[in-house]
Every structure is written in C-alpha cells, then in structure tokens.
Amino acid sequence: DTEVTQTPKHLVMGMTNKKSLKCEQHMGHRAMYWYKQKAKKPPELMFVYSYEKLSINESVPSRFSPECPNSSLLNLHLHALQPEDSALYLCASSLVDSPNQPQHFGDGTRLSIL
Amino acid sequence: RKEVEQDPGPFNVPEGATVAFNCTYSNSASQSFFWYRQDCRKEPKLLMSVYSSGNEDGRFTAQLNRASQYISLLIRDSKLSDSATYLCVVNIRRFQKLVFGTGTRLLVSP
Numbered sequence: 001d002t003e004v005t006q007t008p009k010h011l012v013m014g015m016t017n018k019k020s021l022k023c024e025q026h027m028g029h030r031a032m033y034w035y036k037q038k039a040k041k042p043p044e045l046m047f048v049y050s051y052e053k054l055s056i057n058e059s060v061p062s063r064f065s066p067e068c069p070n071s072s073l074l075n076l077h078l079h080a081l082q083p084e085d086s087a088l089y090l091c092a093s094s095l096v097d098s099p100n101q102p103q104h105f106g107d108g109t110r111l112s113i114l
Numbered sequence: 115r116k117e118v119e120q121d122p123g124p125f126n127v128p129e130g131a132t133v134a135f136n137c138t139y140s141n142s143a144s145q146s147f148f149w150y151r152q153d154c155r156k157e158p159k160l161l162m163s164v165y166s167s168g169n170e171d172g173r174f175t176a177q178l179n180r181a182s183q184y185i186s187l188l189i190r191d192s193k194l195s196d197s198a199t200y201l202c203v204v205n206i207r208r209f210q211k212l213v214f215g216t217g218t219r220l221l222v223s224p
Contacts, residue, residue, distance in 0.1 A: 042215060056211065102148050
C-alpha cells in the first residue's frame with residue numbers, strides 16, 4: 001500500500017465546477033509534488049512545494065491552484081477546467097528537496113472533465 | 115532530442131528469461147537516477163536508485179555509465195509479475211525536478 005494517500009480516487013466534473021484534490025503523507029517528508037499523467041505518457045511535473053512553500057510552478061494554467069496547508073497535506077484546487085485536463089493526477093513526496101531523494105507517489109486521482 | 119530516452123518496447127520474454135533495458139539522458143549535469151515501475155492504471159513505484167558503482171537488488175541490477183550518459187536495468191529470472199512499464203527517471207536540477215522517460219513496456223509470458 002502506498003504511504004501517500006490521495007482522494008478522491010475518481011472525479012468527474014463539468015467545466016464550470018470547482019473541486020479539490022487532496023494528498024496526505026505522514027512520513028515526515030518536507031517536499032511534495034503534483035504531477036499530471038495522460039494515457040501512455042510519462043508523468044509531467046506541475047508544482048513543487050518545499051517546506052510548505054511553492055518552489056516550482058511549471059507554467060501551469062491558473063485554473064489549477066495548489067495549496068499546502070501544512071507539512072502533511074497538499075491540495076490542488078480546480079476551477080473551470082477544460083476537457084483536455086482529463087488525466088491521472090499524481091501526488092508525490094520526498095524526504096527533503098534534494099536531488100538524491102527518490103519520490104514516492106500516491107495512487108492518483110483519475111479526473112474526467114465533461 | 116528528448117532529455118530522457120527509452121525504447122518503448124514492448125519487450126516480450128518468457129518466464130525465466132533475462133532482459134535488459136537501456137535509457138539515455140542528454141544533460142551531463144544530471145545528478146540522480148532511478149528506475150520506477152508502473153503497472154497499468156497505477157501509480158509509479160520506485161524500483162531502485164542507480165548508483166555510480168552499480169547496484170543490485172535481488173533479481174534486478176542497475177548500472178550507470180556517465181561517460182556515455184546511459185543507465186541500464188537488468189532483470190534476471192523474469193516472473194509474470196514483472197510485466198509492467200519501466201520508467202527511467204533522471205533528476206537534473208537542484209530543485210528535485212524528475213524527468214521521466216516514456217517508459218519501456220515488458221511483457222513476461224508463461
């Protein structure tokens with residue numbers, strides 16, 4: 001079982017809805033990440049949080065809004081998404097923001113935009 | 115040229131076979147290297163880190179060749195449960211940006 005927990009597992013929403021994805025880890029990791037993965041493609045980095053501060057935004061559209069309320073939680077707020085935003089959204093964490101630390105992934109939220 | 119390149123496969127092998135995957139990376143400043151496996155519709159899971167001296171974990175052996183900028187994964191005595199996509203992952207920047215290869219699909223048959 002993964003030690004990074006994501007909810008919900010599946011989400012279907014209309015283009016005008018507002019929803020949030022949640023990610024939680026209790027491994028004491030201080031770096032957390034959001035990735036987007038389309039079918040048969042590798043994960044693409046969206047955001048990086050280090051010690052609860054946003055350190056990387058990979059030019060993600062503003063309809064995606066990340067939030068890190070504390071060191072264990074990471075949210076991704078969604079608003080006015082487009083059909084092409086349908087994908088698997090993966091959260092990951094690592095011990096610290098260090099190039100030698102592997103990342104551990106949650107099992108993702110499968111998002112469908114109608 | 116992609117930052118991380120892998121042969122997409124699929125590699126079809128019988129149980130018990132030995133199979134090897136290579137992965138090349140373009141940025142010589144790359145610092146850390148990993149192999150992840152991803153099952154269909156599941157999250158990537160860390161298989162092993164790759165160290166400069168090479169490392170082994172049971173049936174899996176990883177090698178790094180910095181001069182030629184490639185890493186490899188060798189799987190011995192393949193099991194049916196090894197069927198998955200194997201992602202080569204390279205950390206290039208100090209801020210932990212992992213760059214994923216497109217993955218190599220392995221199918222192990224009885």
